[in-house]
Amino acid sequence: MNENDLLLKEKLKKEGHEYNPDDSDPADNWPDNSEPAGLPLEKTMGPAAPKKDSKILFFAGSKGGCGCSFISNAVAAYYAKSKNKNVLLADLNCGKKDSRLLFNLSLKSNLRDIGDIEFDFKEIDFNVLKRLVVSLEDSLHIVLPPLKFEKAPLMTGKNLDILLDSFSGLFDLIIVDTPFYLLQDKNIDFLEYADMFILVTQADLISISNLEVIFSNLCLENMPARFEIVINKFNSRPVISPPRIISMLKAPVSIFIPYDRDIELLYLTRGPAPMFDYNLRITKAISDFAESLFEKLF
Numbered sequence: 001m002n003e004n005d006l007l008l009k010e011k012l013k014k015e016g017h018e019y020n021p022d023d024s025d026p027a028d029n030w031p032d033n034s035e036p037a038g039l040p041l042e043k044t045m046g047p048a049a050p051k052k053d054s055k056i057l058f059f060a061g062s063k064g065g066c067g068c069s070f071i072s073n074a075v076a077a078y079y080a081k082s083k084n085k086n087v088l089l090a091d092l093n094c095g096k097k098d099s100r101l102l103f104n105l106s107l108k109s110n111l112r113d114i115g116d117i118e119f120d121f122k123e124i125d126f127n128v129l130k131r132l133v134v135s136l137e138d139s140l141h142i143v144l145p146p147l148k149f150e151k152a153p154l155m156t157g158k159n160l161d162i163l164l165d166s167f168s169g170l171f172d173l174i175i176v177d178t179p180f181y182l183l184q185d186k187n188i189d190f191l192e193y194a195d196m197f198i199l200v201t202q203a204d205l206i207s208i209s210n211l212e213v214i215f216s217n218l219c220l221e222n223m224p225a226r227f228e229i230v231i232n233k234f235n236s237r238p239v240i241s242p243p244r245i246i247s248m249l250k251a252p253v254s255i256f257i258p259y260d261r262d263i264e265l266l267y268l269t270r271g272p273a274p275m276f277d278y279n280l281r282i283t284k285a286i287s288d289f290a291e292s293l294f295e296k297l298f
């Protein structure tokens with residue numbers, strides 16, 4: 001059992017649940033007539049629905065564990081807490097349980113995820129969306145990825161197009177935690193959807209080199225207004241100094257975010273929102289970054 005498992009075990013014990021990392025997810029067993037999970041009820045879909053001018057932000061990481069989910073979840077939680085906006089966090093990391101654990105959703109019995117949509121659909125019915133979206137704290141909502149990796153192809157190309165179109169009618173801000181390989185999908189025009197790409201990287205040679213590849217695959221070189229580069233955990237292993245990173249990258253770095261062990265513990269045990277109750281270097285960096293993005297978007 002690793003450190004995260006221990007923390008979660010502790011957390012679940014406090015709340016009177018047993019933790020078993022091998023548990024199959026209860027989402028597999030949800031009843032057909034389960035309660036819809038909290039999409040803003042006043043909204044409607046279909047041709048009569050008022051199309052919102054949603055802003056869509058794609059977060060992608062340059063290497064596993066660089067903090068893409070950490071930063072995207074923290075930014076989403078910050079907006080839900082501090083702005084009068086309806087926020088959707090779309091976790092597209094098929095086969096990963098991160099969001100279920102982080103937001104303490106694993107034990108909810110009526111959970112559904114993107115893999116539960118009947119494909120091949122022409123458009124997603126509003127009732128399906130209502131069941132897919134889970135309401136969290138403040139004005140934060142989440143849509144979860146399927147745990148079975150064989151469902152990954154369902155979340156690509158035209159299906160992803162339809163999914164994003166459906167959600168963009170319903171939320172002010174959509175924050176997509178995107179596995180980097182999805183951005184290589186030639187069947188979807190990410191540039192059409194993205195108001196902004198946020199590329200998260202650590203300060204090591206491999207991460208920085210990968211970043212360059214993602215960058216050129218997305219053809220972002222000529223679109224400085226459409227992306228931000230975040231260097232995360234820059235203080236944990238100063239292999240490359242910040243000035244050297246800046247000189248290696250062809251694009252400017254938007255923000256350097258430090259690693260903070262206490263915040264990691266808080267994040268893993270209580271989710272991303274509570275970190276903003278503390279006035280720390282890391283929370284200041286994340287909120288400053290979120291504010292600067294917000295100014296560009298609205």
Ligand SMILES: Nc1ncnc2c1ncn2[C@@H]1O[C@H](COP(=O)(O)OP(=O)(O)OP(=O)(O)O)[C@@H](O)[C@H]1O
Nearest residue numbers: 061063064065066067068069070233258259260264
């Ligand atoms: N700046 C930070 N301060 C403290 N902890 C951090 C920070 N950035 C990331 N973490 C922690 O590092 C771990 C890995 O981060 P995260 O899961 O966000 O990476 P990822 O890029 O999404 O990985 P994956 O490739 O699995 O999707 C998590 O436990 C997260 O809480």
Ligand SMILES: [Mg+2]
Nearest residue numbers: 068069093098
């Ligand atoms: Mg992740």
